[in-house]
Amino acid sequence: MADPTPPAPTSGYAGSSLERQCLEALKAIGKALGQMALYKVGHPAVASTIDTALENLAAAVELAGAGELIISVDQQNFIANGRMIGTAAQLPNSVPSLFNRFKLNSLTFRAGLTHEDVAGLCELAASRPDSPAAADPKGFLGEKGIRHIVLNEATYVKSAETAGEGAGKGSDSGGTACAEEQTREINEAISSGLLESTLYALVAKAVPNPVLRAKVLAQVMKLLEVDIAKRVEEVTLPLKREKKAVENEAARTSNVLQNMVEGVVVVDDQGKILMMNPTAEQIYGSALAQTAGKGITEKISDQFVVTMASEIGLPDDRDIAKEVKASGIDDTKKTLRASSAVVKTEEGKVVGMITALHDAAKHRELQKMQRDFIAHVTHELRAPLSSIRAALEIIKSEFGVKMEDEETRMLNTALKNSDRLAEMINSILDFSRIESGQMTVYPKPCEPGKIAKEAVDSLQPWAQKKRIEFSLEAPSGLPIIESDFPRTVQVLVNLLSNAIKFTPAGGKITVRLARRMEGDAPFVEFAVADTGPGIPKAEQTRVFDKFVQISAGESHVGGTGLGLSIAKALVRQQKGKMWIESEEGRGATFLFTLPVQTAQAVEATRMRSKAAVALPWWKKLLGR
Template identity: 30%
Template structure:
């Protein structure tokens, strides 16, 4: 029988159990890892044989077993709550329930097939007793923790249950936090996927390349075995497979589905998505598709592509690799399909440029971006309405003007002109981002593309002026959200570190050497995370010009000594030697000690990370004096060339390593936020060099890089030195 268990009697919490659960929470990198570590601690601490976590769906209608200890290879499908009356009662009343002996449960009370199947499964596993504890976080029940004994019944007393509930509340809070972070990451991944698709569509002319990229991104995002893009043939009403991507291979191209046939036909007709978990039992299932791919279809998610109320196609995903398709994923794909549909339609329109002049007119007048087309002499031969408003002229007045003159005029009106490295990495044409003070758009992305005829010969140039006002606003909102998130993370992280420190000092009772070691690991990990958060906050402040520098006279030698002292142990562990090449008689300079030490520390840390065993890292410094402004070049006192610097006295620091070097295409990008060399191992957060650049520039200095693949790297920065009369 099942009885509610009173929680009125207070008992002392199991400190060691709480500590172990906290450690599991702090060290877990993913939700799955968190659950596995926590359940292991429950099993070990309670002396039980089995332990598991079940989580409710968004509507609370069903519950799923998501993790067990000992671990299971696979989990059963979600179970309706109506088939689990004891579980339902426990979660509704938020009370722990015990089932003292499974074998004594009256089978007549559990007649549903699901209930009988669960009872049979528990009996076969020799489970005798169960304890069900609700998982509650933020005043909401999110699931249940189930503890089980096998072979022999077990009774949990009030004190044990009180301790278990206390530890379960910690676990519930951690699960909720992981879910929140995963949802934010999933949403960011969705936006990045759409941005990648939109950027590719804007740069591609071949529809087949666009179809391939769209399905490649969608398959990766939703983790499916295969995905199809079907477009509507408006003449026949057939749905035509323009691509099916399965295992990287293109299939089914050109195959047709008659109007109204199959799941895709129903989706196109109703303009509603469809989730099918058992296609073989669905009367709409069109088997020609699975036979064409060559493997069994286990699950389907299909959504319509609707543009301006008109269905133009559908996206069909097959066989989700992990779990089942959910309503949330269907809604996500529906949103993405709408954006993709617009991009595909624009791509189809853009393709018509190289065929007929009238079609070109239709394209340029249906876009929100400014477009100018010039012939091989550079004279404008076509324009759209948006370009006319941008240049404050009629379309007719633009015809005959020189394209280069119009672009120069626009640049003169610009308040800011940028050339983003991430948009110009390996591109044959340059892309500029322009900020205007007036006009129909404030922010523009400008590029010039060649116009080719059907034989691939260039017949002119196409100037694009893309309105990126919304993109900039989205970037600002994303930065604000990230800043808020990082700022809010610092307070609880500091509290965690203080808690660990107090436990280390024995305020919660004596601890063993092994526990001390685990606490040290937890504290060091928290310290690293706090430093990362502080770096992000400092970068944000410097980007916004809000960073306050504590300027004081500094010794160039003391700065180097402090940076080396922080990393000496790390260098010894990596078997890397730190050498100094500091000139005698270097002058004092004025700067923020902590910022400049962190700059050197980041550069030395990177050098250690990428240096080979027994490698040598050289930290050098020189003072140079420039009589006139220099455009860069070699200097007799320096091992690397100088960049462009104004006249005056400069203190030059450098850090040279013997690592693998950095390819030329990354030299500019590596100083950007999250910019990294993709091929190298041991990559970090991509924030260290961004901090270095902003910190040096905040001191009116300059940072640069000299590197060759296979020949090591030298990072250097220059700081101004005040003259005697300053």
């Protein structure tokens, strides 16, 4: 039987040469599309780049030997006449976008290519989404008389669209991708095999008949799969609709951005507002009638930065002060500096400024979508997880004495992992509340010793199991602090849990309480010290970052990487601060402070208690 693959022509067909010519041609097309964002297709710079693309395409068609060159895309890999020539990462983004935008399976380039052919393809790729060319790309090429380039549409477009609204649009789904990644990790933990093995062992014990046992297990797994699929669909459908709405809004906004406007504020020599146009009113968030006569830096919110010359008036008897003052919080000023550039001439004269500012409204909308997604997913995961946990506990109580050692071990492993998943879900919920500003603490007068004792007592059995010495050093006479009791216990439990995980058997963990002063303000300092491997100096600045897990010594403990970030946020909400002191190989000490109850706080507590006493209506009316 003859080989169906034709032999390479003797005219110099070389895989490496063909790959190089094709890659250079696609790079030139991508470069031309980038230039066309600034210039028309007939501009000399664009024309020169198109000529480069034409030269490489013509050479590639000749090397192919069949009179045509077919370039296709398969999972981010670019293929020419059946040979892989490179990946999407090697090309400008505009080249893969050409295939994605027009849903192309491949592009055919035939012998006889002209400059006008390649220019027409570039015009099509650079066309606006609402243009006639985008609506009928083949018709556009036909009207221009282009016969040597053929668009081959993908045959799987419809099935891909039915997979779900917004499927396959990676570049527009950043917040969704960050949330889908978190769901994937949780699902992998659930489907790690422990639950399936446990169910199989239980069914095997309850159903001796092998044939019937297989049917029962298959039915149980099928019902579980159907239920999970239904819940996932219910959760993700609103998100898909919201995503589509945001995509439509982004497409509409891209046209509006071409007609940007400027706001103007007029101030006097003292920096007080005299005039303000409507655009500036919208930016400032107040009408002119409410702001006239007030300083421009008065009552501005955290997202604003006002940059003003320190001296607005022009003195005629001395040099003007050259200082410039920027009003606003440090994070906002840092963001503005990082997103701005000064435009200078060759002589060094400043002639302008380029600034890229994020759309705060859109950013808040995407943050809300992310919070809603996390809330939905964690809620839907918590319900079946609670059911699984309850079922496993019932099985253990009813059949635990009848199980063999291996079955008991598997059941205990499943229970342990369900607790771990519940802890991960709670951490994600706490993190979501903190990020959205919905986490609330309720400081009340508390004894610091009682807080520390409750945290230590709750983890004492775990420490004993690992043969770790636990001790609490709380001197008598410590002052009352203003603290949210359960949240502070949560902070200490988190720090102690980390210490137990990283402290080897025979080690020691100490919780110390002491009174401290920061300036004139009294605080109580909590310290959790361990004899573990310690944390390197280079890593200490990252331990409180979100989703960061530090490997201490040779130990690495799994988790969400949110515990310390949540703990620090809870301490900060209670007007305290948290930090770490550690030397590699000599253990680590995590410390945080909470404020001592002041006389004003005592009076406020007394007034709240007094207000809580119900008064007759006539006393409220007469103010008695």
